[in-house]
Amino acid sequence: MGFSTGFASGFALTTTVLYLTVQVHRYNRLEQRNAIRDQTRALTWLASSTGAYDRRLIPSETEKLQELPPKRTQPTLSELLKHRWNTEVKTLANKAYEASWEDVRDMAVEGWSSAVRLVKNE
Structure with missing residues (x-):
């Protein structure tokens, strides 16, 4: 294998590994962001003062679903x-x-x- 062939194949391999590493990191960050959003939404709902003193004011399940934005499915x-x-x-x-x-x-x-x-x- 000549110098140029070895150099080109090494460059291609290195850039491929770096590209895939960056994409996996990005995907993991998106998953973490969505998990944190879901947890924040759940904690906010639990800590909301609506219905804290009068349980008749607690929103029903359909109202809760309408209040929360729909979950997006990540690719x-x-x-x-x-x-x-x-x-x-x-x-x-x-x-x-x-x-x-x-x-x-x-x-x-x-x-x-x-x-x-x-x-x-x-």
Whole structure:
């Protein structure tokens, strides 16, 4: 394995591991946020003064459900990663579709010729 192949594969492996680590951390933070919200909502309901002195004022189950915002279901980690992957692929496909390949070819030829000139001068 050559230097460039080893370097590229090491870079790809390292960036993949870092990317997945960041995504797992983000997913865990979202789960923690939702758990804390649910616990706060439960504690707020328990500590509310409504019905503390007169039990007839305690809201019924249907009123409690209407009062609390509906629980949102969070997407799973795999769904988040799939969505992120699809947006990246879509972005790259749009860039490839909108690219002017003649300009890319001209830039590559220009870069190659300047590299050859640099090597021949030394």
